[in-house]
Amino acid sequence: MSKDEKAAGLMKTIMPEGFVFDPERGARWFTRAGHTGFLGMEYHDHGEDWIELALPWREDLVGVEETGVLASGPIISLLDNATSMSVWTRQGTFNPQVTLDLRIDYVRAATPGKTVIARAECYQVRRSMAFVRGIAHDGDISDPVAHTAGIFMLVSSEGWAKP
Amino acid sequence: MNGFHLPPYARTMGMEVDHVEDGGVPVIAMDFAGRVQGRPGFLHGGAIGGLLEMAAHAALRAELDRQGSAFRIKPINISIEYLRGGVEERTFARGEVIRAGRRVANVRVEAWQGDRTRLVASSWMNFLLAPPKEN
Numbered sequence: 001m002s003k004d005e006k007a008a009g010l011m012k013t014i015m016p017e018g019f020v021f022d023p024e025r026g027a028r029w030f031t032r033a034g035h036t037g038f039l040g041m042e043y044h045d046h047g048e049d050w051i052e053l054a055l056p057w058r059e060d061l062v063g064v065e066e067t068g069v070l071a072s073g074p075i076i077s078l079l080d081n082a083t084s085m086s087v088w089t090r091q092g093t094f095n096p097q098v099t100l101d102l103r104i105d106y107v108r109a110a111t112p113g114k115t116v117i118a119r120a121e122c123y124q125v126r127r128s129m130a131f132v133r134g135i136a137h138d139g140d141i142s143d144p145v146a147h148t149a150g151i152f153m154l155v156s157s158e159g160w161a162k163p
Numbered sequence: 164m165n166g167f168h169l170p171p172y173a174r175t176m177g178m179e180v181d182h183v184e185d186g187g188v189p190v191i192a193m194d195f196a197g198r199v200q201g202r203p204g205f206l207h208g209g210a211i212g213g214l215l216e217m218a219a220h221a222a223l224r225a226e227l228d229r230q231g232s233a234f235r236i237k238p239i240n241i242s243i244e245y246l247r248g249g250v251e252e253r254t255f256a257r258g259e260v261i262r263a264g265r266r267v268a269n270v271r272v273e274a275w276q277g278d279r280t281r282l283v284a285s286s287w288m289n290f291l292l293a294p295p296k297e298n
Contacts, residue, residue: 035207038198104240
């Protein structure tokens, strides 16, 4: 099998014909391995154009040893994934995309030991771009840990992933 | 770098100080592995972000050390431009302190792989500087 055929096969596995993106199943699939699986991300909840992913606190993901505060890196990953999946949730299908830009404001330190939840919303999809925003909190969304705004570029499936 | 050591998250992700450049600025590196993979064959954007932040932290700590400042560093915000997909290679990142004032420090950070002129990501990051805690 050529590389292109392998890539096409991979895309078919991810998105067979007539595929409808189920946010819950999709999120479970996208968090089963790789970086998301390694961090222990989990599906939490979703609506029409939003999705929530959770990241349980873990000692080996701490950024400040003295306080036990989670590093900000895992929060970037959580917000990147949640915002990305909010695009497919809004579209009801899966389309290849890449992160163009992501801005994150760290409103306060996450409480040590608490699970961080990211609620991400895709508020507009244009022909080439999807616009997203999101909030990370550790139990009370009105007392956020972080706030994000980002843009995803919608790309062709060719070369998007390497099987 | 008296004041900077990689926190548990960075060690978990396989980050390390690759070398220290002239002026005392550390270059942080991270090998490719399943734990940093996003879509098949590429680095996860969050893993790139985590590496950028670590390099920004390290550069600022080095600058504060140079100034003889023991101030604590807290991230305020970060903005990341993803310029090209990170492939299955070792990734490097280096920060440059644009300004370290009395309360805020502004840092630019870049990440690259084999070719330093072909950036994988570029970003700016702001930090709050806080006096050391009294013991």
